[in-house]
Amino acid sequence: MRDRYQLYGVECSLYSGKARSYLRKKGIPFDEVxxxxxxxxxxxxxxTGVxxxxxxxxxxDDVWQDTTEIIDQLEARFPEHSVYPSSPKQHLVALLLETYADEWLVIPAMHYRWNYPATNSRFIYGEFGSIVMPNAPGFVRRYLGKKAGARFKGAVPKLGINEHNINAIEKSYVSLLGDLQAHFEQHDFVFGSKPSLADFGLIGPLYAHLxxxxxxxxxxxxxxxxLCDWVRRMxxxxxxxxxxxxxxxxxxPETLLPVLKRMSREQLPVIADTDRLLAEWRTQNPEKSAIERMIGSHEFNVEGVTAERVVLPYVLWMFQRAVDYYDGxxxxxxxDALLQEAGFGDALQRGLTHRVTRVNNRLQFAAES
Ligand SMILES: N[C@@H](CCC(=O)N[C@@H](CS)C(=O)NCC(=O)O)C(=O)O
Known part of the structure; x- marks a missing residue:
């Protein structure tokens, strides 16, 4: 039996970067495979079945997928120096920022990776090729990587990234860069001089892709x-x-307010609409307990430009964690004062229509109490 944890991941993978940074900052002994x-x-x-x-x-020999689950399992085993702040506002904001980073910053991460082929292709296809044949020469890896990457590139339009809104996506991301620059000029990490769950969420998109x-x-x-200095620290x-x-x-910190406001403006309406559509889906599919990964499509808005993207119920599982914490x-x-100021209104008080849970790495409705 190995005495160290094993991280199965890839350097160019968004969520692998989150788990790797967490393991390093916690000082947990691990090898990467x-x-x-x-x-x-x-x-x-x-x-994992997925x-x-x-x-x-x-x-x-326990095996976990999903960075949130990985972090929580490891927090239970290594409770000293928790990554969850113990005070209410910081803890709640950490949960919200994890949801924003994991599920919303995928938009700029995927846009900037796949819509700049002249600059990125050589590098990124080489990276994907390493997954297929790590020791092959560069040109072979790039050839294989183009095929392997096609599935990921194919997700770009599904996430609602198209020629009509890419300027808006870039405008939003460049503003976010400005906000994060202002924040990290003053603080080493999101809440001060050590990382928290919020930092681990953000490092996903902000390292591997961006x-x-x-x-x-x-x-x-x-x-x-x-922000680059923060990435290097992370x-x-x-x-x-x-x-x-x-x-x-x-x-x-005041410097986080623009980031939270951006989340409430762009992602919160999508979360609310996903909740509504999942409730509808449940009524239409009463025989199904497992929830499909995508359940139709809906509109979203970035910087005044509306587009259509797939509905991803998984985000509700993330948001539910914030709701549960608020309820407790x-x-x-x-x-409440902070949530009002950040544009969240009564979203946390209202909560979600149905409880969801993860079983064998798949989302399903939780038994209603
Ligand atoms: N929410 C999951 C997401 C994991 C995930 O989406 N990983 C990407 C790589 S960065 C993947 O394996 N995607 C495969 C697919 O979308 O089919 C987590 O936190 O681990």
């Missing part, structure tokens, strides 16, 4: 050098949960 096609066939698919990375295997891919990497270096080998502090008195608070006065 490249998730090649053969590893998918022999290990990932048989053990085709996602990252996957973490514990020394006791820092590392050539086209958006150049943009980030130009517009947001302090990916370094240095364990840093032990040193540093979160800001005192449950402070949520005995006094919400200060949290």
């Amino acid at each position: 490249l998730a090649t096609i053969s590893v998918y066939k022999k290990f990932i698919i048989p053990r 085709q996602f990375v990252p996957v973490v295997q514990s020394p006791e 820092y590392r891919d050539p086209a958006p990497g150049k943009l980030m270096r130009k517009k947001a050098p302090a 990916i370094s080998d240095e364990a840093s949960m032990e040193a540093g502090e979160w800001l005192a008195d449950d402070q949520v 608070l005995s006094d919400t006065t200060e949290v």
